[in-house]
Amino acid sequence: MMSGIMAFTSVYAKQQNLTTVAWFFFAAAIAGVVIRPFSGRIFDFKGPFLVLLPASLGLLVSIFLIIYSKTNLMLIIAGVFYGAADGAIFPTIQAWVLKKAGIAKREVATSMFLNCYDFGMGIGASILGKVADLTSYRFMFIVLAFIAAFYILLCFYFPRKKSTR
Template sequence: MKESYWSRNFILILIGNALLFMVYNMQVPVLPLYGKQLGLSPAQIGVFVGAIMFAALVTRLFVPWFSERFSKKVLLVVGILLYLLAAVGYPLLSGFGLLVLLRLFNGLGHGITTTYFATSAADELPNQKIGEGMGYFGIGTMVTASLAPLLALSLVHRFGFPTFFLACIVILFAAMVTILGTTKAKRAPVKTVATGPVFDRQFLPQCGLVFILGVLMSGVMTFTPIYAQLQHLTGISGFFFIAAVAGVVIRPIVGHTFDRQGPRLILLVSTVLLTIGMVLIALIDRNWLLLLAGVFYGVADGAIYPTLQAWLFKLTTLENRDTATGMFLNSYDLGMGLGAVILGWVVEAVAYQGMFWVLTAISLLYIVLALGCSRRLKLA
C-alpha cells in the first residue's frame, strides 16, 4: 500500500508557508513606496528594505542552537510573531531608525520561518516522496509570488497604506492559525548537535553567482516601483505579476534542460535575457515596455536561481548538504541586503535610470562570470 504524504500536518504547513510568503512578497514592492511617502532618501530606503536580509542571514547562523532547544512548531510561532510585530509597527512609526529596527525584527522572523517551514514539511514526507512532496510545497510560494504584488499595489492605490498593513496582519494571523493546528511530526528527526563546518570553499562559485544575482534582484525589486512612479507609469503591479508567472512557467523547462545538459546553456541564455530585461527597465517610458521587461526579468530569475541551486546539490554529499544550503541562502540574502543599501547610494549619485544602467553593466559581467565558472568546473 502506497503511503500518501498529503497528511493534515503537511497541508497546514504548506498553507502556512504560502501565507507567510504572501506577506513577504506583498511588502517587496510596497515598502519602498511607503519609505518614499515618509520622506526617506533613496539610500535610507535601501537600508530600510535591505535590513531584513542581514537579520535573516545572522539568524540562520544560530539554527543548530535553536533546533537543540525548541521544537519547530514553537520556532515557527515565534517567527510569525516577529513578522506580526513588524507589520503592526510599520504604520505606527515614521522615524528612520525605528523603521530599520522593525525591519530587523522582521528579518529575524524571516530567517526562522524560511528555515523551519521547509524542514517541517520535509519531516512529514516519506523518504521516497521527499522530492515530489517538496515540489508541491514550493508551488504555494510560487503562486503567492505571482499574486502578492498585484494584490498589494492594488490595496495601496485604492485604499492606502493602513489598509495594506491591516491585510498583512490578517494574513499573518491566518498563518499562525495553521501552525497552531499542527501536531508533532511522525518522522521528526532525532535532535543532534551540528558539527559540520559553516563554510566550505568548494561552493564559492555557486554562492558567488547567487550573491550577484541577489544584488541584481534587490535593485529591481526595491527601486523599480519608485522609478515607474516617477515615469508616471501604472503597470508596476503587472510587471511583478508577469515576472512571477514567467518564472513559474520556465522552471520545468529549466529543470529538464539541466538534467540533460548541465548548467552552462541555461546560464548563457538566462543571463543574456537578464541583461535585456535591465536595458528595458532603464528605458521604460510606456506601460507595455515595463510589462515586456517583466517577461525577460521573470524568465531570467526563474532560470538562474534554481539552476545554481541544482548545480550546488550535484556537488554535495549528505554530510555537507546543510553547509552548502546555508551558504547558498545566506549568499543570496547578503546580496539582496547589500544590494539594496549600495544601490540606494548609487541612486543618489546618478539617479534611478543611471542605477539601472549600472545594473545592466553588472549583468553583462555576470554573463562572463557564469560561463567562466561553469567551464572551469567542467559541469556544462
C-alpha cells in the same frame, strides 16, 4: 542585481509615469513559474551553462527594457524577461551548488547558499540605493546592466560541460 530590480523598479516607473508596476511583478511571477520546469530539464541534461547564459541575457534585456520603458507594455515585457531570468538563475545555481556539495554536505551547502543570497539581496539594495541617491535611478539601472554583463562573462568562465557526478 535582483534586489535592485525588486527594490527600485516601482520608484523608477513612477518617475517615468508608468502605472503598471504591479503587472510587471505579476508577469515576472508567471514567467518564473513557467520557465522553471524547462530550465530544470536543461540543467539536468546539459548542465548549468545552457541555462545561465540565456537567463543572463534575458536579465540584461529586462534591465534595458526597464531603463528605456516609455510605455506600460514595455514595462510588463521587462517583467516577463526578469521573471524568466530569475526563475531560471536562482534554482539553477542552487541545484548546481547542491550537486557540487554532494549528499553529505547538502544541508551546509543549502544554508550557505541561502545566507549568501539573502546577504547579497540586502547589501545589494543598500549599495544600489546609495548609487541612486548619489546619481539617479536610471544611472543605477545602467550600473545593473554592467553587472549583468559581468555575470554573462562569468558564465563563460565556469566549465560548460555537464558535471560527471
